[in-house]
Amino acid sequence: MGNQPATPGPDLLLKTLAEFRYELRRFLLFSECAALEAGLQPQQHQLLLQVAGAPENMAVTIAYAAERLGLKHNSAVELVDRSVREGLLERTADVNDKRRAILRVTRKGKLVLGRLAGSHAEELNELAPRLTGALKHISFNAHRSNNVEAR
Amino acid sequence: MGNQPATPGPDLLLKTLAEFRYELRRFLLFSECAALEAGLQPQQHQLLLQVAGAPENMAVTIAYAAERLGLKHNSAVELVDRSVREGLLERTADVNDKRRAILRVTRKGKLVLGRLAGSHAEELNELAPRLTGALKHISFNAHRSNNVEAR
DNA sequence: ATATGTATATCGTGACACGATATTGCTCAT
């Protein structure tokens, strides 16, 4: 028992990072559940979001989707396969460069995506203060981050 | 050719959400790579972080870890198994309640964790402005989020 | 002491991301 009420201690950075990741995880969990309830696999949701949210002037290819999702090309191909199979996405060969596949969100996909966007915006509004709070703490304590001894 | 320079359009919310998730993914990717380079599976890193970053006065159990990582209990058990096997974590039975397992990060685990904390703080410092920027945009546009038509 | 609940553990299954490799189409130097 006789410990300090809430030792800020030298591992304050660890605590803040843990808190940040916890909030982040909660958001991601919310997002995954929302997607599933809307009938989408979480990753499909992300794919649709990146395809629909890309600048209009650019060709949305598999490689683009892969980079945006932080995936390898082949993983993106499989994800696109599944999404096309379920009528959420449309894949057409590029006319100028027949190697490329151009991706487009179908009407069905846009409908689901629109519904998800609303709830996500709400959730992010609630989450924002806690996230930015943790971020400020981290940047504040980042400088003295070298006193991380293993005791 | 003749399209507006960068149509803000009605799907501005989608664009902002996409950008937010992209930045988020980049951070997560950075974190995963950093963990792997340090010899940890990304999820092990998160486990160690939540165990080490928990308030001192509380007993860190499997259930706590599961909730913090957004996992089911059994997944947390398996994750703990692997981490204990690799000498990163210590699992001891609770004296007061023998059902519970108390988790503690080993010296080895703390060493790796400390190294990772530093680089993460740096990365988050760079990322913070873009993340908070996107968050502000979202909260700003959250109210008019109902004009999401599928065209 | 039994019944109900709680914390952790085990086992089989499925989804998915990946590495390695293949295929098709572009591009550029000569």
Add this chain to the structure above:
DNA sequence: ATGAGCAATATCGTGTCACGATATACATAT
């Protein structure tokens, strides 16, 4: 133009990991 090299996508086999369902051990209330 044409073959060599490069770029974009596709295929296949593999391993990891989270999960649901279930089991076990312990606690608590009546």
